[in-house]
Structures are given as structure tokens and as C-alpha cells.
Amino acid sequence: MTGGCYDERSARCASGPAPCYTLSMDPTGQKYFTIIDYVIFALLLVASMAIGLYYAFTGGRQSTTQEFMYADRSMKCLPLSLSLMATFQSAVAIIGTPAEVYANGTQYWFIGCCYILGLLIPAHIFIPMFYRLHLTSVYQYLELRFCKAVRICGTVTFIFQMVVYMGVGIYTPALALNAVTGFHLWGAVLATGLVCTLYTALGGLKAVVWTDVFQTVVMFTGQLAVIIVGVHQAGGLSDAWVKVRDGGRISGIDLNPDPTVRHTFWTLGVGGVFLMLSLYGVNQAQVQRYLSSRTEKEAVMSCYMVFPCLQVALMLSCLMGLVMFMVLYFVMDMLQNFPGLPGLFVACLFSASLSTISSAFNSLATVTMVDLIKPHYSMTEARATLLSKMLALSYGIICVAMAYVVHLMNSSVLQAALSIFGMVGGPLLGLFCLGIFFPCANSIGAVAGLAAGLVMAFWVGIGGFLSRMPSSVQVLPFNSTNTSENITVPAVIDAARPAGLNGLYSLSYMWYSALNSSTVVLIGLIISFMTGPTKGDDVASGTVYPVMRTAQSLLHKLVKPSACCTSPEHTVRWSYGFTVKCIVALGHFNVVKLLLADRWS
Ligand SMILES: O=C(O)CCCC[C@@H]1SC[C@@H]2NC(=O)N[C@@H]21
Numbered sequence: 367m368t369g370g371c372y373d374e375r376s377a378r379c380a381s382g383p384a385p386c387y388t389l390s391m392d393p394t395g396q397k398y399f400t401i402i403d404y405v406i407f408a409l410l411l412v413a414s415m416a417i418g419l420y421y422a423f424t425g426g427r428q429s430t431t432q433e434f435m436y437a438d439r440s441m442k443c444l445p446l447s448l449s450l451m452a453t454f455q456s457a458v459a460i461i462g463t464p465a466e467v468y469a470n471g472t473q474y475w476f477i478g479c480c481y482i483l484g485l486l487i488p489a490h491i492f493i494p495m496f497y498r499l500h501l502t503s504v505y506q507y508l509e510l511r512f513c514k515a516v517r518i519c520g521t522v523t524f525i526f527q528m529v530v531y532m533g534v535g536i537y538t539p540a541l542a543l544n545a546v547t548g549f550h551l552w553g554a555v556l557a558t559g560l561v562c563t564l565y566t567a568l569g570g571l572k573a574v575v576w577t578d579v580f581q582t583v584v585m586f587t588g589q590l591a592v593i594i595v596g597v598h599q600a601g602g603l604s605d606a607w608v609k610v611r612d613g614g615r616i617s618g619i620d621l622n623p624d625p626t627v628r629h630t631f632w633t634l635g636v637g638g639v640f641l642m643l644s645l646y647g648v649n650q651a652q653v654q655r656y657l658s659s660r661t662e663k664e665a666v667m668s669c670y671m672v673f674p675c676l677q678v679a680l681m682l683s684c685l686m687g688l689v690m691f692m693v694l695y696f697v698m699d700m701l702q703n704f705p706g707l708p709g710l711f712v713a714c715l716f717s718a719s720l721s722t723i724s725s726a727f728n729s730l731a732t733v734t735m736v737d738l739i740k741p742h743y744s745m746t747e748a749r750a751t752l753l754s755k756m757l758a759l760s761y762g763i764i765c766v767a768m769a770y771v772v773h774l775m776n777s778s779v780l781q782a783a784l785s786i787f788g789m790v791g792g793p794l795l796g797l798f799c800l801g802i803f804f805p806c807a808n809s810i811g812a813v814a815g816l817a818a819g820l821v822m823a824f825w826v827g828i829g830g831f832l833s834r835m836p837s838s839v840q841v842l843p844f845n846s847t848n849t850s851e852n853i854t855v856p857a858v859i860d861a862a863r864p865a866g867l868n869g870l871y872s873l874s875y876m877w878y879s880a881l882n883s884s885t886v887v888l889i890g891l892i893i894s895f896m897t898g899p900t901k902g903d904d905v906a907s908g909t910v911y912p913v914m915r916t917a918q919s920l921l922h923k924l925v926k927p928s929a930c931c932t933s934p935e936h937t938v939r940w941s942y943g944f945t946v947k948c949i950v951a952l953g954h955f956n957v958v959k960l961l962l963a964d965r966w967s
């Protein structure tokens with residue numbers, strides 16, 4: 367490792383503000399794979415293809431849309447939970463999260479707090495409702511609750527979101543591989559796109575779920591192997607811990623309520639809940655997995671089981687950020703003398719990418735078929751299945767084209783991916799919440815609300831992107847005393863903090879989902895009341911969540927009727943006891959907070 371430097375190309379591959387080190391490279395400036403690395407990488411593609419072909423020629427041979435799209439609704443919760451986790455865990459997380467943790471400390475790790483509510487709400491509100499409605503696509507809910515126009519708006523918005531996201535997902539690992547090994551950028555994009563499109567178009571959802579399971583194993587193995595070797599090279603756990611702590615990489619809990627601060631416990635732990643709801647609650651790729659479960663209980667269980675998988679994935683990514691100073695270069699440099707490990711790490715990268723874009727292809731083909739084509743053209747089952755496969759192929763081509771667009775954009779992919787979810791997934795979440803929690807909302811309100819949410823999303827999202835001109839400034843590493851070189855990172859500096867309305871531009875991107883979904887609900891309700899709110903009994907049964915009834919029954923369970931409200935002194939005594947309990951709990955929380963802050967300061 368020599369002194370740090372800011373290298374446009376490698377910083378791009380680091381996908382985010384991260385320091386880069388010029389390494390002792392051969393004259394062409396590239397690190398070469400050994401043959402064993404290529405073999406491991408090729409094995410990943412071949413194995414994925416084999417699983418796809420297996421499901422193309424066994425079972426029902428993907429001859430019906432029920433099998434192609436919903437695996438004949440026969441899936442069990444274990445493979446489903448791994449597939450659910452893998453779908454939104456792409457190379458962006460594998461590279462971007464370590465780069466984020468190293469460049470900005472472990473504050474990002476608190477995003478794990480949003481997984482609790484981010485999975486409980488889908489498990490107990492969205493899944494039961496969608497499962498009992500026997501939906502063929504999640505956007506069918508919008509037609510049941512509102513009208514066909516709202517369904518089409520939702521479908522088109524989803525298609526836009528996933529096509530852009532796929533572009534990021536396929537481009538990231540190819541760029542990283544190119545920057546580090548000299549592997550031809552577009553060769554990697556085409557190889558990934560081709561293999562993924564083929565096994566998805568041939569094997570349907572069964573193939574996508576089982577390749578996701580296989581790719582998750584490769585992902586975790588690759589990350590674990592690199593962490594173990596990295597810690598070993600750092601001199602063992604204790605030395606690694608000392609280096610990391612003295613390097614100031616461990617950031618305690620940041621309770622700053624300022625919404626413009628990029629990463630705090632609130633932006634990650636609370637803003638992240640809305641992000642999770644838009645992904646694990648109403649995103650077609652995930653809902654399709656819930657609907658392919660054998661029973662509703664299996665679907666809820668698969669959602670619960672995502673929690674430990676996500677926590678492990680987050681822990682591995684964050685540990686990589688701590689153990690390795692620069693994910694990819696460090697991997698290549700450090701592991702050069704461990705032939706096979708660079709190949710395993712790159713296979714881990716591509717496993718993350720393949721398992722994400724295959725889910726995107728399959729869900730895009732499904733909604734295009736179910737929401738946009740089938741309602742207007744009747745056709746035989748065979749033709750519908752063939753058309754679905756053609757759609758999956760065409761989305762593969764679109765995805766490669768999108769990779770080129772992302773190439774031109776050249777921004778931090780982790781923030782880009784999360785911003786896409788916030789800017790487009792947020793309004794979609796708002797649309798579903800408007801329908802599910804507000805019986806008075808009508809179709810005009812829904813369409814107007816969605817439009818308002820998207821306008822808000824792009825205004826704040828693009829405004830925020832433009833107002834933060836990235837520039838490289840001299841940044842000393844976090845109070846580290848043991849490193850001499852200055853690390854130059856492309857810091858994203860906030861221009862003079864704009865006041866008032868423009869303050870929205872400096873809003874943390876982690877609040878986009880919350881801001882945009884609430885905009886849809888707010889505008890949707892206002893327009894609904896202005897154009898004649900829907901009457902309670904006009905709403906299709908099963909499409910509204912009974913908030914009041916649930917709240918009353920919960921309150922009833924909490925407040926045992928015998929314990930209080932039978933007489934004034936009972937009520938006084940109960941409320942006194944309740945208040946004392948709250949104060950004690952608050953005390954505990956503060957003690958924990960002080961301990962955490964002290965330990966990590
Ligand atoms: O990896 C990606 O493709 C996108 C970045 C991660 C997406 C979100 S972040 C919260 C949740 N946890 C994950 O591991 N993925 C999703």
C-alpha cells in the first residue's frame with residue numbers, strides 16, 4: 367500500500383466517497399486475475415445457468431404463467447426469505463456499503479434498526495391483505511381499490527423504477543471488475559446480462575428464487591472469506607480492532623434530529639423504515655414472492671426470516687468496510703497471494719448483481735404481462751407464457767442499455783440506488799398507503815397524489831443532486847494518528863446551507879421515501895375531499911386495513927377492562943403506574959445511550 371490519492375476511475379469503482387490507494391500495479395496499471403479466479407467466476411455463471419435450465423425442463427416446464435410467474439404458489443419460506451433478501455442486496459450494497467462505512471464511519475450500520483418495523487408492517491398489514499385478495503400482481507390491488515387508470519399509473523411507475531435500478535445493478539460490478547482486473551467493462555455487462563436474462567426467461571420464478579439462494583451462499587462466502595483473511599492480515603482480531611478504533615471508524619449513535627444531516631440514527635432508523643416499506647411492502651418483486659408461498663403463514667414467516675438474513679448481510683458489508691480500507695483494491699492487493707480468493711470475491715460481487723437483476727427481469731415481465739397486456743388482449747396460456755419470456759428477454763436488453771446511461775451519470779451508486787428507491791419507490795408506497803389506510807380516498811385523489819409525490823421526488827431529488835456539486839477536498843482521516851498520508855476523497859460538500867423552501871434540497875436522501883410517500887397521502891386526501899370522498903361501504907371489501915378497529919382491540923388488550931376505568935381511583939392508580947413505567951424505561955434508554963457513547967468515543 368502506498369500513499370493515498372484521489373483517482374477518478376477507481377473512486378468511480380468505489381461507488382461512493384471513498385479513499386483510494388495507488389497500489390503497486392504492473393505497468394499497464396491493472397491487476398490480473400490468475401486462471402483460478404476466472405474459473406471461479408465462470409463457475410458462478412455456469413451454475414446459475416444450470417439451475418435456470420433445470421427449472422426450464424422439469425416440473426411443468428414453465429408452460430403456464432402461474433408456474434412462470436408464481437412458481438405454482440408452491441414455495442417454502444426458507445428459499446423465499448433468502449431470495450427476498452438477495453433481491454435488494456446487489457453489488458451496490460457489496461461495494462457501496464463498505465466504501466460508505468470506511469469513508470464515513472459505522473453510522474450507516476444503524477440502518478439495521480429500520481429492518482424491525484420495515485419487516486413487521488409488511489408481515490402484518492401488506493402480506494395478509496395482498497395474499498387474501500389472491501392478486502396476480504400487486505398493482506391489481508390499485509384497480510380493486512381505485513380504478514384501472516390508477517393501476518396503470520402504478521405499473522408504469524414501477525417499471526421506470528426497476529429499469530433504472532437494474533441499470534445500476536448490472537453496471538456496478540462490471541465497472542468494479544474492469545477497474546481492478548482490466549476485464550472488459552461491456553464484456554462483463556453483456557456476460558452478466560445474457561446469463562441472467564437466459565435463466566430468468568427460461569426458468570421463471572422458480573429458477574430466480576433458487577439461483578438467488580445459490581448466489582446468496584456465494585455472496586456470504588465471498589464476504590466472509592475476505593473478512594477472515596483481512597483480519598488475519600491485520601494481525602488478528604485485536605489488532606484489527608485497535609486499528610479500526612484508533613482510525614476513528616467506529617461512530618457512536620448520532621441522535622442529531624437535523625433532517626439535513628446525511629446519516630443519523632433518525633435518517634437511517636426512521637427514514638429507513640419508509641424505504642423498507644417501499645421495498646418489502648409494496649414492491650412487485652417482493653410481493654410476487656409472498657404470493658408464490660404455499661400458505662399465507664409461509665409468506666409471513668418468509669418475511670420474518672428476512673430479518674436475520676438482512677442483519678447478517680449488513681454486518682458482513684460493514685465489517686468489510688472496517689477491515690479493508692479500500693474494498694476492491696485491497697482485495698486484489700491483499701489477496702494476490704491467495705489465488706482463487708479474488709475470483710471468489712468477484713463471484714460474490716456478481717452473485718449479488720445476478721440475484722438482483724434476475725428478480726427485476728422476472729417482476730417486470732410479470733407486471734407488463736398481467737397489468738398492461740392481459741387486461742386488453744385475451745390469448746391462450748401458451749402464448750401468454752411465451753410472451754412473458756419474450757418480455758423477460760427484452761427487459762434484459764433494456765437493462766444493458768440502462769447500464770450505459772448509468773455509465774454516463776457517474777455518481778455514487780449506493781446513494782444513487784437508495785435515491786431511486788426514495789424518489790420512485792416512495793410515491794408508490796404513498797399510493798398504496800392512501801388506498802389501504804384511508805377509505806375516503808378516491809381515484810382522482812390517488813392519481814393526483816401520485817403525480818404530486820413524483821413531482822416532489824424529482825424536484826427535491828434532482829435539486830439536491832445539483833445543489834451538491836461534488837468536489838475533492840483535502841480530508842484528514844478520522845482523528846487517526848497512525849497514518850501519515852492525507853487521504854483525498856471526493857467529499858460531497860453542502861453548498862451554503864439554503865434556508866426555507868430550498869432547505870428541502872439539503873434534506874438527507876434517506877428521508878426521500880418518507881417525504882414523497884407523505885406528499886402522496888396528503889395531496890391524495892385533499893383532492894379526494896375536494897372531489898367527493900369515497901363512502902366507506904363503496905370500497906371493495908378487503909382492500910382497506912381497519913386501523914381504528916385494530917387500534918381499539920390493541921388498546922383493549924393493553925388496558926385490561928377489569929384493571930382500570932371501573933372507578934376513578936383505579937384509573938388514577940393505573941395511569942400513575944403507566945407513567946412510572948415510562949420514566950423507568952426512558953432512564954434505561956439514556957443509560958444505554960451513555961454507555962454506547964462512552965464505549966465508542
Ligand atoms: O444493494 C442494493 O442493490 C441497493 C442498496 C440496498 C437497498 C436497501 S438498503 C435497506 C435494505 N437492506 C438491504 O440490504 N438492501 C435494502
Ligand code: NA
Binds near residue numbers: 455
Ligand atoms: Na442481489
